[in-house]
Amino acid sequence: xxxxxxxxxxxxxxxxxxxxxxxxxxxxxxxxxxxxxxxxxxxxxxxxxxxxxxxxxxxxxxxxxxxxxxxxxxxxxxxxxxxxxxxxxxxxxxxxxxxxxxxxxxxxxxxxxxxxxxxxxxxxxxxxxxxxxxxxxxxxxxxxxxxxxxxxxxxxxxxxxxxxxxxxxxxxxxxxxxxxxxxxxxxxxxxxxxxxxxxxxxxxxxxxxxxxxxxxxxxxxxxxxxxxxxxxxxxxxxxxxxxxxxxxxxxxxxxxxxxxxxxxxxxxxxxxxxxxxxxxxxxxxxxxx
Numbered sequence: 001x002x003x004x005x006x007x008x009x010x011x012x013x014x015x016x017x018x019x020x021x022x023x024x025x026x027x028x029x030x031x032x033x034x035x036x037x038x039x040x041x042x043x044x045x046x047x048x049x050x051x052x053x054x055x056x057x058x059x060x061x062x063x064x065x066x067x068x069x070x071x072x073x074x075x076x077x078x079x080x081x082x083x084x085x086x087x088x089x090x091x092x093x094x095x096x097x098x099x100x101x102x103x104x105x106x107x108x109x110x111x112x113x114x115x116x117x118x119x120x121x122x123x124x125x126x127x128x129x130x131x132x133x134x135x136x137x138x139x140x141x142x143x144x145x146x147x148x149x150x151x152x153x154x155x156x157x158x159x160x161x162x163x164x165x166x167x168x169x170x171x172x173x174x175x176x177x178x179x180x181x182x183x184x185x186x187x188x189x190x191x192x193x194x195x196x197x198x199x200x201x202x203x204x205x206x207x208x209x210x211x212x213x214x215x216x217x218x219x220x221x222x223x224x225x226x227x228x229x230x231x232x233x234x235x236x237x238x239x240x241x242x243x244x245x246x247x248x249x250x251x252x253x254x255x256x257x258x259x260x261x262x263x264x265x266x267x268x269x270x271x272x273x274x275x276x277x278x279x280x281x282x283x284x285x286x287x288x289x
Contacts, residue, residue, distance in 0.1 A: 016239055024148045027097040032111055032141060034090055038066045039115025040182070052088045063119050071112050078105050103147050107140030118184065127188045127221070131165060138168035149240050156236075162229030163248060169222040170254050173215055174269035176202055187214060207264040215263040219255055226251050234288035242281070245288065249280035256280075 017025065034049075036042075043049050043066075047057025053069035060066065076086040077095045086092050097103070114137035124130045142160035146152045172179065172186035179186060180202050192198070195214040202211065226248060233244045253272030261270040272280075 017243055018239065021148060024097040024101060025145065027094050028141070028144045028148065030090055031094055031108065035067075035070065035111045035115055038070060039063050039118050049088070054087055064116065067112055067116055071109065074105065074108055074112070077108075097148070101148050101150075103144060107143050107147075110136045110140040122184045123189060124186060125189045127191065130169070130186060130188055133186075134165040134168045135161070138164040145243075149236075151236055151240065156232055159229045159232035159235070162225045163232060163244075163251070164229075166222045166225035166229065167247065167251050169218060169225070170251050170258075173218055173222070173258060173265055174254060174271070176215070176265050177268070187218065191217065202266065204266060207266040211266065212263040215258065215265055219258055219263065222251070223255055226255075230284065230288060233284060241288075242285070245281050245284040246277075249277055249284050252280045252284070253277045 038049070041061060041063060043060055047060035050057050050060035050066060050069075053066065053073055055065060055069050059069075070088070070091075073086045073088050073091050076082065076084060077091055077098055086095065114133065117133060117136065121133075124133065139161040142164040143152075143157060146156055146160055169186075176187065180199065185192075185199065185202070187197070187202075191214060195217070196210045197214050201208060204211075207215070230248050233241055233248060236244060250272070253276045254270070256276055257270040257272045258265060261267075
């Protein structure tokens with residue numbers, strides 16, 4: 001599961017972060033990936049995860065049943081009155097991270113609820129509806145990073161939320177074609193109507209002018225959110241500053257890759273090069289230094 005980190009726009013726990021942070025960040029990343037794999041139906045075949053959660057193996061392909069069982073097992077992570085460990089080994093390994101950093105269950109539950117929502121909601125009428133979804137699917141990750149690094153303040157949470165929402169929107173833009181194959185559309189219906197884009201247009205092998213204009217519009221919204229959140233980088237110091245600059249830079253480099261493709265994301269996800277990412281990290285640190 002954790003090898004999927006290589007496919008992110010920026011590594012979750014790069015080599016320069018302190019060892020204690022790295023272990024805790026990877027524990028949280030592993031949790032988020034497993035929840036996403038449950039919601040997307042991407043668990044390894046055979047039903048072993050279902051059995052670990054106390055379900056029949058046949059229910060491994062039932063995301064809602066799996067998410068319910070996983071949340072019940074998550075309760076064991078936070079139940080200090082019980083000595084019973086979580087059933088799933090990933091949650092057992094998460095327990096020390098939670099206790100060491102005083103993490104609360106809210107962000108973890110939010111990620112589960114986002115994946116429940118993915119089973120019920122496959123289209124979003126407005127941009128606000130999409131923002132509400134990102135509050136569950138993306139923002140908890142940033143809040144957990146702040147919790148692990150001991151840097152939580154209301155202002156930092158607000159900035160972090162803006163960055164995480166931006167990164168989620170950018171990922172959706174990169175993955176328009178893949179999401180449609182899963183019968184999910186994260187482009188707001190009101191914006192599709194405004195630009196004259198239909199789902200049939202999104203299913204084409206190449207984006208027409210209207211699709212590219214729509215993607216450019218949503219990319220600019222993501223850029224505005226990144227700009228809103230970027231002062232978070234300047235509010236911290238040391239290696240955490242570099243880590244957060246990397247997250248922001250990953251978003252900026254991805255936006256550059258989307259723009260370099262003419263905002264045509266349908267042939268495949270435009271991905272930034274390592275060089276462009278490093279340049280953006282440097283630029284972000286200079287601006288926020």
